[in-house]
Amino acid sequence: MQFLVDENVAHSTVQFLRLLGHDVLDVKEEHWFGLPDDKLVRIARREQRIILTLDKDFGNILVFPPKQAVGVLLIDLRNPHPTAVNSLLKSFLKGKNDAFFRHKLFLLNEWQVRIRE
Secondary structure (H helix, E strand, O other): OEEEEOOOOOHHHHHHHHHOOOEEEEOOOOOOOOOOHHHHHHHHHHHOOEEEEOOHHHHOOOOOOHHHOOOEEEEOOOOOOHHHHHHHHHHHHOOOOHHHHOOOEEEEOOOOEEEEO
């Protein structure tokens, strides 16, 4: 899958996704620090990438309607340590492809996955 990883996601998670075979564009590696969220959405749409973030602002579907993005994967853990994030991603991403995420917002936490369209 192709991801655009927000600056609030640890570099070890970026590396982990790459080890799993995903194509990852990292905001930090691109030196896009502080880039407004709406610009990230435009970049993701242009590059056909799923946004991976810890930023709860992306959960506001009135501001960021899922139809406007390729897809958004919002991780909402009480303790977003990279080990916990990586474990959650490994189990959640298994068997899925880019089409599964198309125009949807996925909110993942320790207990559930919520999908908004």
